[in-house]
Amino acid sequence: xxxxxxxxxxxxxxxxxxxxxxxxxxxxxxxxxxxxxxxxxxxxxxxxxxxxxxxxxxxxxxxxxxxxxxxxxxxxxxxxxxxxxxxxxxxxxxxxxxxxxxxxxxxxxxxxxxxxxxxxxxxxxxxxxxxxxxxxxxxxxxxxxxxxxxxxxxxxxxxx
Amino acid sequence: xxxxxxxxxxxxxxxxxxxxxxxxxxxxxxxxxxxxxxxxxxxxxxxxxxxxxxxxxxxxxxxxxxxxxxxxxxxxxxxxxxxxxxxxxxxxxxxxxxxxxxxxxxxxxxxxxxxxxxxxxxxxxxxxxxxxxxxxxxxxxxxxxxxxxxxxxxxxxxxxxxxxxxxxxxxxxxxxxxxxxxxxxxxxxxxxxxxxxxxxxxxxxxxxxxxxxxxxxxxxxxxxxxxxxxxxxxxxxxxxxxxxxxxxxxxxxxxxxxxxxxxxxxxxxxxxxxxxxxxxxxxxxxxxxxxxxxxxxxxxxxxxxxxxxxxxxxxxxxxxxxxxxxxxxxxxxxxxxxxxxxxxxxxxxxxxxxxxxxxxxxxxxxxxxxxxxxxxxxxxxxxxxxxxxxxxxxxxxxxxxxxxxxxxxxxxxxxxxxxxxxxxxxxxxxxxxxxxxxxxxxxxxxxxxxxxxxxxxxxxxxxxxxxxxxxxxxxxxxxxxxxxxxxxxxxxxxxxxxxxxxxxxxxxxxxxxxxxxxxxxxxxxxxxxxxxxxxxxxxxxxxxxxxxxxxxxxxxxxxxxxxxxx
Ligand SMILES: Cc1ncc(C[n+]2csc(CCOP(=O)(O)OP(=O)(O)O)c2C)c(N)n1
Ligand SMILES: [Mg+2]
Numbered sequence: 001x002x003x004x005x006x007x008x009x010x011x012x013x014x015x016x017x018x019x020x021x022x023x024x025x026x027x028x029x030x031x032x033x034x035x036x037x038x039x040x041x042x043x044x045x046x047x048x049x050x051x052x053x054x055x056x057x058x059x060x061x062x063x064x065x066x067x068x069x070x071x072x073x074x075x076x077x078x079x080x081x082x083x084x085x086x087x088x089x090x091x092x093x094x095x096x097x098x099x100x101x102x103x104x105x106x107x108x109x110x111x112x113x114x115x116x117x118x119x120x121x122x123x124x125x126x127x128x129x130x131x132x133x134x135x136x137x138x139x140x141x142x143x144x145x146x147x148x149x150x151x152x153x154x155x156x157x158x159x160x
Numbered sequence: 161x162x163x164x165x166x167x168x169x170x171x172x173x174x175x176x177x178x179x180x181x182x183x184x185x186x187x188x189x190x191x192x193x194x195x196x197x198x199x200x201x202x203x204x205x206x207x208x209x210x211x212x213x214x215x216x217x218x219x220x221x222x223x224x225x226x227x228x229x230x231x232x233x234x235x236x237x238x239x240x241x242x243x244x245x246x247x248x249x250x251x252x253x254x255x256x257x258x259x260x261x262x263x264x265x266x267x268x269x270x271x272x273x274x275x276x277x278x279x280x281x282x283x284x285x286x287x288x289x290x291x292x293x294x295x296x297x298x299x300x301x302x303x304x305x306x307x308x309x310x311x312x313x314x315x316x317x318x319x320x321x322x323x324x325x326x327x328x329x330x331x332x333x334x335x336x337x338x339x340x341x342x343x344x345x346x347x348x349x350x351x352x353x354x355x356x357x358x359x360x361x362x363x364x365x366x367x368x369x370x371x372x373x374x375x376x377x378x379x380x381x382x383x384x385x386x387x388x389x390x391x392x393x394x395x396x397x398x399x400x401x402x403x404x405x406x407x408x409x410x411x412x413x414x415x416x417x418x419x420x421x422x423x424x425x426x427x428x429x430x431x432x433x434x435x436x437x438x439x440x441x442x443x444x445x446x447x448x449x450x451x452x453x454x455x456x457x458x459x460x461x462x463x464x465x466x467x468x469x470x471x472x473x474x475x476x477x478x479x480x481x482x483x484x485x486x487x488x489x490x491x492x493x494x495x496x497x498x499x500x501x502x503x504x505x506x507x508x509x510x511x512x513x514x515x516x517x518x519x520x521x522x523x524x525x526x527x528x529x530x531x532x533x534x535x536x537x538x539x540x541x542x543x544x545x546x547x548x549x550x551x552x553x554x555x556x557x558x559x560x561x562x563x564x565x566x567x568x569x570x571x572x573x574x575x576x577x578x579x580x581x582x583x584x585x586x587x588x589x590x591x592x593x594x595x596x597x598x599x600x601x602x603x604x605x606x607x608x609x610x611x612x613x614x615x616x617x618x619x620x621x622x623x624x625x626x627x628x629x630x631x632x633x634x635x636x637x638x639x640x641x642x643x644x645x646x647x648x649x650x651x652x653x654x655x656x657x658x659x660x661x662x663x664x665x666x667x668x669x670x671x672x673x674x675x676x677x678x679x680x681x682x683x684x685x686x687x688x689x690x691x692x693x694x695x696x697x698x699x700x701x702x703x704x705x706x707x708x709x710x711x712x713x714x715x716x717x718x719x720x721x722x723x724x725x726x
Contacts, residue, residue: 010340013289013291014277014278014281014289017278017281018281021281021282025282055467058467059464059467059468062463062464063464065463066462066463066464068285068286068306068338068341069286070340071339071340072340
């Protein structure tokens with residue numbers, strides 16, 4: 001099962017490689033990862049999506065805790081957190097489908113952030129499945145590329 | 161004169177109570193070596209960086225204090241890696257200092273540049289690159305703190321050459337500020353009481369302990385617990401010495417080359433109390449058939465060790481010593497007579513298994529010397545009170561089976577990583593830690609050749625270590641697997657082309673002795689111990705002897721091979 005984990009780390013040199021190295025060294029998968037400083041500049045927050053059975057996730061959480069630069073680890077259970085992702089989708093629709101692309105962007109509350117001769121780039125945020133759904137709709141209309149951040153997560157009703 | 165990074169380095173070591181480091185110099189650590197000279201700091205020159213780190217490791221295991229090693233950049237650090245990984249696998253407290261190219265050169269593929277922090281990240285508990293001389297003292301303080309607290313382990317501090325020569329005031333921090341690193345020492349009373357009430361209802365209980373009991377200095381408590389409960393007890397390779405190997409409640413070691421009774425006891429017990437042990441695959445054999453009938457209690461200071469591979473019913477996170485003290489406290493108020501009585505049939509069963517298949521060998525006076533016989537003789541000669549270091553292979557397992565270590569910190573052997581070549585350099589370190597006490601290195605002929613150069617260090621330091629070479633002219637353990645599992649196809653294991661070890665010892669300036677007949681063994685041992693300096697005893701033993709019991713990899717531990725097939 002997929003799990004979203006928040007990890008707060010000391011903003012030290014090499015800390016990302018410690019976290020990533022723990023995963024690769026022990027054969028755990030990282031489905032997505034995003035990192036940036038928090039309000040406290042000495043602390044960074046990582047949102048990490050991984051998958052595995054309960055025992056695996058328990059080990060992952062403990063192993064993360066064990067890293068000296070890790071401050072706290074929170075394994076978000078389903079529903080208890082808000083997860084949002086940003087994606088940029090570039091489409092080259094045939095002329096007759098351009099309007100359809102605009103319409104889809106609107107339905108998904110996307111924003112056209114770049115317009116070229118032939119291509120359009122749409123910015124969209126939301127849950128993972130929203131981005132997946134939008135991707136599916138744009139595919140037959142000339143979707144050229146998609147970059148996404150992977151989710152950011154924050155626990156509901158908590159400061160952290 | 162203001163101090164520089166290199167002075168700070170020495171003063172930090174003094175603050176930490178370090179009076180001896182093991183190392184090897186080079187370009188990036190010239191300032192540090194200059195400070196060693198200027199401050200008259202005691203340094204033991206290893207002849208290879210792997211040796212230096214194993215020496216620091218042997219020092220740590222034999223003394224219970226952190227070992228310290230110093231190596232230069234690039235190839236020196238890569239040489240040190242085997243030593244660091246060995247210490248990491250066995251949770252040995254150690255601080256390794258490495259040299260690095262000057263800060264401005266980092267990342268430029270400079271001469272002898274290597275990413276020391278990156279290379280050692282997965283084999284250290286933590287590591288540092290010192291980017292500012294003002295950080296040096298706080299980092300060293302943190303390094304020793306992390307290496308020695310919680311589950312111990314090696315920490316690397318990488319010092320760029322220019323940093324070691326930058327001026328800076330020396331101010332050693334009194335405290336470490338690591339709010340998020342808080343190892344838990346205190347075992348939970350509730351869990352401990354629950355564990356004891358489960359244990360005291362058992363009919364076939366078994367205590368199994370490992371290196372955690374040694375590392376936490378818990379052997380007095382362990383012995384008290386074993387004797388109060390009168391509970392049959394087995395131990396891992398890392399636990400040797402936690403209680404005397406020949407204690408009446410000891411079943412000997414368990415696992416791949418554990419005793420018949422210990423492995424069957426593990427298989428049949430109804431409550432298993434695991435103390436500072438981590439259910440390593442060499443202990444469990446086939447995981448899903450490991451100790452199938454038992455409820456399991458697990459004491460460990462590292463939460464990741466708990467339920468990593470084996471399901472545990474009652475986990476207790478905490479320092480072994482602290483937890484065992486609490487166990488003993490709770491037991492003060494308990495009447496154990498029923499518990500003791502109930503174990504009667506279980507103990508008879510254990511006796512019976514021991515009668516069927518004891519750890520034993522037969523030595524005929526006219527046949528080649530058996531390796532077990534040599535180790536037995538060493539045990540008798542020293543009453544089990546020597547510090548014993550080993551290499552890796554058959555001789556190591558025989559040493560575990562026949563040298564009944566009487567006390568903790570007397571068994572120095574690479575368990576987790578199984579590093580050939582560990583024996584001699586770790587003996588150098590152990591002898592430095594315990595001057596005046598007997599130190600024996602039980603070596604393999606394959607292993608010894610990997611670090612033989614450290615005999616020079618032993619000669620230079622005039623360390624009276626006694627190397628007992630179990631010379632079977634084979635990479636014996638590999639040969640054993642090839643005989644049993646690969647239909648006797650011996651591939652690349654023949655060591656019959658080898659140096660004359662007696663002459664080799666002499667060439668190094670040590671005393672070389674040899675025994676090739678049974679009746680020579682005693683006198684060789686006697687001469688070795690009578691000699692005031694380092695000695696290499698070349699025991700020309702049987703080439704064909706195999707080590708049993710043996711649980712083939714992947715088999716359940718009850719399915720032991722007990723002797724060579726006919
Ligand atoms: C550095 C290293 N290389 C290879 C091995 C694999 N290995 C394990 S035991 C062994 C044979 C050791 O031979 P020797 O030192 O002569 O000991 P014996 O088994 O003959 O007693 C080997 C090659 C190892 N453990 N360590
Ligand atoms: Mg051999």
